Amino acid sequence: QVQLVESGGGSVQTGESLRLSCAASGRTFSRFAMGWFRQAPGNERELVGRIDRSGTNTYYADSVKGRFTIFRDNAKNTVYLQMNSLKPEDTAVYYCAAQPAVTLTYDYWGQGTQVTVSS
Numbered sequence: 320q321v322q323l324v325e326s327g328g329g330s331v332q333t334g335e336s337l338r339l340s341c342a343a344s345g346r347t348f349s350r351f352a353m354g355w356f357r358q359a360p361g362n363e364r365e366l367v368g369r370i371d372r373s374g375t376n377t378y379y380a381d382s383v384k385g386r387f388t389i390f391r392d393n394a395k396n397t398v399y400l401q402m403n404s405l406k407p408e409d410t411a412v413y414y415c416a417a418q419p420a421v422t423l424t425y426d427y428w429g430q431g432t433q434v435t436v437s438s
Contacts, residue, residue: 321345321427323415328432331335335436339400341415341429348396349373352418354425355389355400357411357434367413371400371421383409405436 322344331337341353354369368379370389377389386405391398398415412433416425 321347321351321417323417323427325413325415325429325430325432327391328413328434330435330437333406333436333438335405336403337399337405337434339402339413339415339432339434341398341400343396343398343417344421345396349393351427353389353391353398354416354418355436356414356416356425357409359411362411363412367400369418402434405434407436407438410436411432424427 324341324342327337327339349372352369352371355367356364357367358364366380367383368387368389368390370377374391379387386403388401412431414431415429417427418425
C-alpha cells in the first residue's frame, strides 16, 4: 500500500506554466514506475506520460510532447509534471499513479488536482 497526494494545480491563462507534484508515502518510492493521467468532463481518462523507476526513461502522449516534462526525485519520494505552454485543451483533473514492477499495472492513485487553462 502506498498513498499518493497531488498538488500544484490551479487556474492559468493560455501559454502559462504549472508544475504539479505527487508526493508518495513510504521509503520504497524508487521501486515504482510513475504515470501522470488526466480526465476532463465527458472525456476518457488518458495517459499523459510516464517515467521509469530510475528516471532515465520517459514517455509522453503526442498531445503534450514537447510541452510537458516528467521528472522524479527519489530521495524526496516525489514525481513532478512540468507543464509549459498550456492550452485550454489541457484543462482536466490530473492524477498521478504508481506502477509496481511485479504487476505492470497502475495499482495506486492519488486524489487528483484540477488544472484549468483559460484562453
